Amino acid sequence: MRAVIICPADRPPLEFLSRSVPLALVPVLGRSLLDLTLAQLATDGAKEVLVLAADRPEQIRAAVGHGAAWGIKVEVAAEQRELSVAEVQNKYQVSDPQWIVVLDRLPGPAGETFADCAAWFAAVGRSIAHALSDRVSMRKFAPGVFVSSTSRLAPSAQLLAPCWIGSQSWIGPNAVIGPNTVVEARVYVDQGAEVVESFVGPDTYVGAFTEVRTSLAWGRRLLNWRTGSAIEITDAFLLGELSGRAPSAAHRPGLVGRLLALVALLVSWPVLGVGWLRSRGSGQALLTPRSAVWGQRTCRYYELSGVTGLWKRWPQLWSIGRGEFAWVGNRPLTPAQAAELATEFEQLWLAAPIGLFALADALGCGAEFDVEGCGTRCGASKDLVGGCRRGLFLGIYFPGR
Numbered sequence: 001m002r003a004v005i006i007c008p009a010d011r012p013p014l015e016f017l018s019r020s021v022p023l024a025l026v027p028v029l030g031r032s033l034l035d036l037t038l039a040q041l042a043t044d045g046a047k048e049v050l051v052l053a054a055d056r057p058e059q060i061r062a063a064v065g066h067g068a069a070w071g072i073k074v075e076v077a078a079e080q081r082e083l084s085v086a087e088v089q090n091k092y093q094v095s096d097p098q099w100i101v102v103l104d105r106l107p108g109p110a111g112e113t114f115a116d117c118a119a120w121f122a123a124v125g126r127s128i129a130h131a132l133s134d135r136v137s138m139r140k141f142a143p144g145v146f147v148s149s150t151s152r153l154a155p156s157a158q159l160l161a162p163c164w165i166g167s168q169s170w171i172g173p174n175a176v177i178g179p180n181t182v183v184e185a186r187v188y189v190d191q192g193a194e195v196v197e198s199f200v201g202p203d204t205y206v207g208a209f210t211e212v213r214t215s216l217a218w219g220r221r222l223l224n225w226r227t228g229s230a231i232e233i234t235d236a237f238l239l240g241e242l243s244g245r246a247p248s249a250a251h252r253p254g255l256v257g258r259l260l261a262l263v264a265l266l267v268s269w270p271v272l273g274v275g276w277l278r279s280r281g282s283g284q285a286l287l288t289p290r291s292a293v294w295g296q297r298t299c300r301y302y303e304l305s306g307v308t309g310l311w312k313r314w315p316q317l318w319s320i321g322r323g324e325f326a327w328v329g330n331r332p333l334t335p336a337q338a339a340e341l342a343t344e345f346e347q348l349w350l351a352a353p354i355g356l357f358a359l360a361d362a363l364g365c366g367a368e369f370d371v372e373g374c375g376t377r378c379g380a381s382k383d384l385v386g387g388c389r390r391g392l393f394l395g396i397y398f399p400g401r
Helices: 033-044 057-064 085-092 117-126 255-267 270-282 309-313 316-321 335-339 344-351 371-377 388-395
Strands: 002-006 048-053 073-078 100-102 138-142 145-148 163-165 181-183 194-196 204-206 211-213 215-218 221-224 230-232 239-241 287-294 297-304 325-328 354-357
Touching (some): 002 085, 033 048, 033 057, 048 057, 057 073, 255 325, 270 297
Parallel strands (some): 002 048, 002 100, 048 073, 145 163, 194 211, 325 354
């Protein structure tokens, strides 16, 4: 069975939501509207889905790929404008209009149309209690309160039902969240802030003692869903974007640095032989694969078995040659370790490049994270740096300085 999805294009009442991403990719409790609809169509028996996108089709195509995530075949076709259901039937020869879905409502037979931002906010709020089944990391924190297991809550924070806290978010001391509030992924709510009857979009900073009430907040933009009035906040201490997580091209190794890494790799090739001889005797694999968070994605790198100290990093010269590592930067974090970076301060780690060498090496800290040892040798309090694991990046990189 083949289905067709019509992605909304020009919808002035929903313009606030479509500023950052197409409406089809607006998050709904951690998953995009397009993601939810594709999952519903797959459940209903669709084998192929054609997605028609007039607004930023390249983002739609990047988000869905070929449909492997839903076990169906998905094709994205760019259109000049949003087509009507009748036009789709005629152009793509769809006999049954029930298999044509317009993404202006939640999936399912009782899906509600999003006439404006107020209707969208109300529909999302009513979906909170039914969204746990397909959100793996979400947990029921209290009756009507749902919190991702990857998010952090200060002990003094208040969560009032119903509310939803998405993945990798941080709720600060004495902050108040709810009732009727949705906080999406990677949101930082600072101490004393209040977010009531509101939606906070992903990667948003809510400043200390800021009050967000009956509004949609996304980055620096704020819209009161009751009155429809909107404003862009210029004071980043009140409301802002958490956009420093992707590595800047300016901090990736240049061509000369990459060529030097490849030369060093060739010159020091006897290290590989030593590692091979020692690993062969111990039965270990020569190269040990590792995963590291690089900006907003995960990359693969390797360590050399059979050797110790800095020589274990020898294969990472190849990572520099590929442009994924820098000569000097932060040491790589695994996805699990990156998820522990709870505050905006700690998440600055991910804004710096991954380096073959780090300040921790210069200060004599070991290869493994050692809170007690590094906290003493580096001359900084554990509360400030969290050991070498969370603080030594300040010595090599700090955005804006």
